Amino acid sequence: MDIQQILFIVLSAIAIGCALGVVFSRNPINSVLFLILTFFAISGHYILLNAQFLAVVNIIVYAGAIMVLFLFVIMLMNLNSDTEPQKNWLVQLAGAISGGILFLVLLSALVSATKTLPVMEQGSNDLGLIKNLGKTLFRDYVLPFEISSVLFLSAMIGAIVIGKKEDKFEDVH
Amino acid sequence: MKAIIAATILGVIMMFSSILMKDKKAIITIAALLLAVLLGVNIWDVMATKKGSNFTFLFNNMILISREGLWFNMLMTGCTFLYVLLSGKDIARVGTHTAEYFALIFFILTGVYLLSSYNNLLILFIGIEILSIPQYILAGSDKKNLKSSEAALKYFLMGAFTTGILMMGVTLLYGSTGTFELTRMDFIHQSSVNGMSLAGIIFLIIAFGFKVSAAPMHTWTPDVYDGAPTPFTAFMATIVKSAAFYAFIRLFQNTFGGISNHWTIVLSIITALTLFIGNLTAVFQQSVKRMLAYSSIAQAGFMLFAILSNNAVASQGIIIYAVAYSVATIGMFAVLMKLKDYTYDGFNGLAKKEPVLAFVTTIFLLSLAGIPLTGGFMAKYFVLQAAIMQGQLFWLVIFALLMAAISAYYYFRVIIAMYFKQGNPELHEPLSSGDKFMLALTCVLVVLIGIAPQLFLASI
Numbered sequence: 128m129d130i131q132q133i134l135f136i137v138l139s140a141i142a143i144g145c146a147l148g149v150v151f152s153r154n155p156i157n158s159v160l161f162l163i164l165t166f167f168a169i170s171g172h173y174i175l176l177n178a179q180f181l182a183v184v185n186i187i188v189y190a191g192a193i194m195v196l197f198l199f200v201i202m203l204m205n206l207n208s209d210t211e212p213q214k215n216w217l218v219q220l221a222g223a224i225s226g227g228i229l230f231l232v233l234l235s236a237l238v239s240a241t242k243t244l245p246v247m248e249q250g251s252n253d254l255g256l257i258k259n260l261g262k263t264l265f266r267d268y269v270l271p272f273e274i275s276s277v278l279f280l281s282a283m284i285g286a287i288v289i290g291k292k293e294d295k296f297e298d299v300h
Numbered sequence: 301m302k303a304i305i306a307a308t309i310l311g312v313i314m315m316f317s318s319i320l321m322k323d324k325k326a327i328i329t330i331a332a333l334l335l336a337v338l339l340g341v342n343i344w345d346v347m348a349t350k351k352g353s354n355f356t357f358l359f360n361n362m363i364l365i366s367r368e369g370l371w372f373n374m375l376m377t378g379c380t381f382l383y384v385l386l387s388g389k390d391i392a393r394v395g396t397h398t399a400e401y402f403a404l405i406f407f408i409l410t411g412v413y414l415l416s417s418y419n420n421l422l423i424l425f426i427g428i429e430i431l432s433i434p435q436y437i438l439a440g441s442d443k444k445n446l447k448s449s450e451a452a453l454k455y456f457l458m459g460a461f462t463t464g465i466l467m468m469g470v471t472l473l474y475g476s477t478g479t480f481e482l483t484r485m486d487f488i489h490q491s492s493v494n495g496m497s498l499a500g501i502i503f504l505i506i507a508f509g510f511k512v513s514a515a516p517m518h519t520w521t522p523d524v525y526d527g528a529p530t531p532f533t534a535f536m537a538t539i540v541k542s543a544a545f546y547a548f549i550r551l552f553q554n555t556f557g558g559i560s561n562h563w564t565i566v567l568s569i570i571t572a573l574t575l576f577i578g579n580l581t582a583v584f585q586q587s588v589k590r591m592l593a594y595s596s597i598a599q600a601g602f603m604l605f606a607i608l609s610n611n612a613v614a615s616q617g618i619i620i621y622a623v624a625y626s627v628a629t630i631g632m633f634a635v636l637m638k639l640k641d642y643t644y645d646g647f648n649g650l651a652k653k654e655p656v657l658a659f660v661t662t663i664f665l666l667s668l669a670g671i672p673l674t675g676g677f678m679a680k681y682f683v684l685q686a687a688i689m690q691g692q693l694f695w696l697v698i699f700a701l702l703m704a705a706i707s708a709y710y711y712f713r714v715i716i717a718m719y720f721k722q723g724n725p726e727l728h729e730p731l732s733s734g735d736k737f738m739l740a741l742t743c744v745l746v747v748l749i750g751i752a753p754q755l756f757l758a759s760i
Contacts, residue, residue, distance in 0.1 A: 232499050236472065239495035270359040271422045274414065277308050278430050281407045284315065285437035288397045289452075 135175060142168035155201045159194060166190040178255030301358055301365060303373055304413045306341040310334045311406030318399030328388040331402040335381045338409065342374040357419065361481055364419035372416050372546055372619055375756065376539050379626045380409060382745075383535060386634040386738050390531040395441050401532075404434035408540060415547035421470045421480040424547060428466065428511065431543060432459050435536055439528040451527025458520045462510040469503030472496050482551070487559045501556055501563055505570070508551075511544040514604060515573040518597050522581075525593035533589070534633030537596045542622035545600075549607050549618050560610050567608050568696055575601035575703040582710045589642045591710055592632060595668060598707055599625050602683055602700065608693060609686035616757050617682035623756055624675030624749045628667040631742040635661045638735075640726040647714055648723025654731060658718045660739045667746045669711040670704055675749030680704065682753070 145168065148161035166189045173182035214222075264272055317330050349356075349367045356365040384391075384405075392398045411430030418424045436459060440452025470480070476497035477485045487493050510517040525533045556563065578598030585591040603625075606618040635657060639646050651658035667674035684700065687693040717723075749756060 232495075232502075236495035236499040267360050268362075268422070270362045271420075271426055274304075274410075274423075274430075275426055277311075277407055277410050278426060278433060280312075281404055281430065281434045281437070284400050284404060285433065288395075288400050288437055289440055289443070291397075 131175065134171070138168050138171040138175070141165075142172070156198070159197050159201065162197070163190050163194050166194075173255075176255070180255055180257045180260055182255075301363065301417075302345050303338070303342050303370075303377075304410055304417075306338055307406050307410040307413060310338055311403045311410065314399055314406055315403040318397070321399075324392040324398050327398045327402065328384075328392055331399075331405075332381070332384050332388065334406070335377070335384055338406070339374070339377045339381055342370070342377045346370045346374050361483065362420045362423050363414075363417050364483070365417055368615065368619075369416040369546075369550075372622070373413050375619065375623050376412050376542060376626075377409065379539055379542075379623065379630065380405065380535075382627065382738075382742060383539070383630045386630060386735075386742065387531045387534060387637055390634075390637045394529045394531060395443065397441070401438060401441060404438055405535065408434050408535075412539065412543040415543050416550070418547070418550075419482050421473065421482070424551070425466060425470060427547065428507075428544070429463065431540055432463075432511070435459075435532075435540060438532040438535070439524055441532065442529040445527075445529075447527035448529060451524045454520055454527075455524045458510070462507050462517075465503050465510075466507035469500045469507060472500030472503065476500065482555045485555055487556070493559055493562070498562055502566060504551065505563065505566060508544065508548045509570055512541055512548060512600050512603070513597050514570050514600055515577040515597065516570075518574065518577065518600075521597055522590055522593045525596065526587070526590045530589065530633060530637050533593075534630055534637075537592070537633075538626035538629045541596065541600065542626055545603050545606075545618055545622060549615060552607050553610055553615060557610050564608060564610075564692075567604065568693065571601055571604040571608060572696060572699060574598070574604060575700055579703045579706045583706065585710070586644065587642045588636060588644060588647065588714060592629070592636070595707065595710070596629070598703065599668070601703070602680055605683040605687045605693070605696070605700065608696075609683070609690040611686055611689055613682065613689055614686035617679070617686050620675075620682050620749065620753050620756060621679035624667065624679040624746070627742060627745050627749065628664045628674075628676060631660065631739065631746065632664040632668065634739065634742070635664070638727050638729075638731065640728060644713060644717050645723065646725055647717040648721040648725060650718040650723075650725045653725060654727070656736050656739070657731060660743045661718065662715050663743045663746055665711040665714055667750070669708045673747065673750045675746045675753075678750050678753040 142165050145161045145164040149158045149165065152158050152161060166185060170182040170185045170190070173179075173185060314331060314334060317327060321327055321330070346367070349365070349370060351367065353367060357363070358365065384402075391401055394401065408431055411427050411434075414423055414427035414430065418427055436452055436456040439455050440449050442448035473485070474480055476494055479485055487497070506517060508514075510520075513521040525537060528536065552560075552563075574597060578594050578596075578601055582591050582594035582598060585594060599621075603618060603621050606614040606621065608614075609617075636642060638657065639650075647661075650661070663674065667676035670676040670680040684697050687697050687700075
């Protein structure tokens with residue numbers, strides 16, 4: 128077992144452990160903190176896969192910006208562990224069964240997958256640098272990149288339409 | 301490709317028109333004009349490709365332009381044009397941001413065009429998102445109405461969840477085939493038909509099932525369709541749903557068609573459930589708007605036949621079904637918007653007060669029920685014929701016919717209320733002659749699809 132495999136196993140253990148922590152912790156603040164740790168572990172995986180830029184972006188965007196938003200919302204809503212709604216056991220059982228079945232399906236899918244890839248990308252070191260990413264983005268994936276602007280534009284319109292204060296109602300006739 | 305660019309640009313123009321103009325009537329006129337331009341661009345697109353010509357690939361095989369797809373685009377743009385002409389005034393009545401609503405409709409059309417031409421799972425994903433996000437906004441546009449906000453939130457949460465499932469399916473397919481490109485995904489080799497790709501396909505079925513409101517992923521539909529402002533419900537239930545179906549059939553017929561034995565059983569159970577739940581629940585509704593929501597679930601059950609049967613008649617069937625169902629439903633909702641009371645009782649005695657309105661409503665309902673000489677009959681005929689040609693779906697076809705018989709009950713209830721019951725239905729405003737003309741035109745279209753469906757398939 129070489130160092131990369133050890134690193135991979137350690138990072139995976141942290142990621143899975145923290146992800147479980149997100150689900151099981153009673154306090155929403157703890158959940159969010161666990162989620163941050165999960166993102167850090169996943170960023171570690173990206174570095175192992177030689178995607179340095181993705182790792183940095185993951186930390187800045189997810190662990191930084193989005194998590195701060197999460198914390199803000201939780202603090203504004205003033206959620207406590209005792210305000211958590213209690214589900215009845217039937218719903219919990221149904222959830223556990225269907226979730227378990229999904230887990231089994233995904234597990235069998237993973238086991239039956241024929242390709243096994245190395246845990247670390249060897250090859251060239253500059254694979255995941257922003258230069259290569261930009262080239263791929265603007266050469267091979269230029270259409271999805273450009274067309275997603277329509278998506279963002281409609282989201283912005285949505286923010287204005289829903290967020291703006293409605294002034295006096297004028298009639299069409 | 302011209303249409304995609306045109307729809308985006310016209311959407312932006314639409315958006316900025318609110319700076320220059322405050323008058324809502326002018327904005328409606330501009331929207332109708334721009335849609336006419338867009339329809340023209342679509343016709344130009346169709347004309348520019350020869351009949352029976354090969355596919356054209358664009359942008360690194362991201363997009364596959366086929367004549368069938370362009371034809372579908374044109375028909376859907378035509379339906380949108382009809383929709384704006386019929387219910388433009390009602391759209392303006394929803395809230396203050398009229399120009400933005402129309403702009404969002406243009407962006408949804410961009411999504412429609414992407415979904416009829418994608419050749420890459422990434423484009424499929426972006427297309428579905430462009431189709432969905434404006435819908436969440438439109439559903440919540442009536443801010444003074446609590447039900448509208450509830451509908452938007454519900455739709456958004458469920459939709460976001462489904463987006464996750466769609467992405468998961470795409471990821472699993474990528475994992476097993478090593479490509480996002482549909483024409484390069486071959487399932488001939490046994491190595492790529494494994495648990496991973498099959499799980500991916502099931503995830504895609506679930507995600508698409510949600511978008512087209514197939515049972516058991518239909519639970520959002522009644523609340524959202526009921527809560528959203530009626531003009532936008534009309535749009536969501538017709539053009540958007542048809543586009544989602546077209547994307548569904550393109551993926552499952554062209555790419556996964558070769559391994560249909562792996563997913564047919566799952567989809568046939570979904571189809572049976574959709575028909576059963578949609579039709580039976582529609583019977584018990586008291587509000588016509590809610591009944592139409594359930595009826596749209598039931599109609600989705602019929603459209604699923606086209607995907608199940610996986611042959612050439614099916615792809616014609618889905619186009620005919622999309623048009624026939626869209627035109628009749630747009631008309632039906634346009635009638636509904638004229639009335640103040642959305643319950644069955646609100647229709648009581650409509651025939652005496654507004655004979656024209658009652659007559660066109662009858663034609664739309666007959667079409668939805670699938671009575672011969674209307675578009676709905678031909679649509680059902682095509683998809684069921686495709687299913688029989690497939691050979692193994694005979695039990696499902698018989699079940700569907702039984703369910704169609706049940707559907708006649710709740711459609712005819714409205715007709716009975718209009719013609720045989722006494723009452724004084726209240727209208728928002730008296731029908732103008734323009735309204736009457738547009739409703740009559742829609743009515744003629746419904747009958748035309750029933751008499752000459754080949755006209756609507758002529759150019760494929």
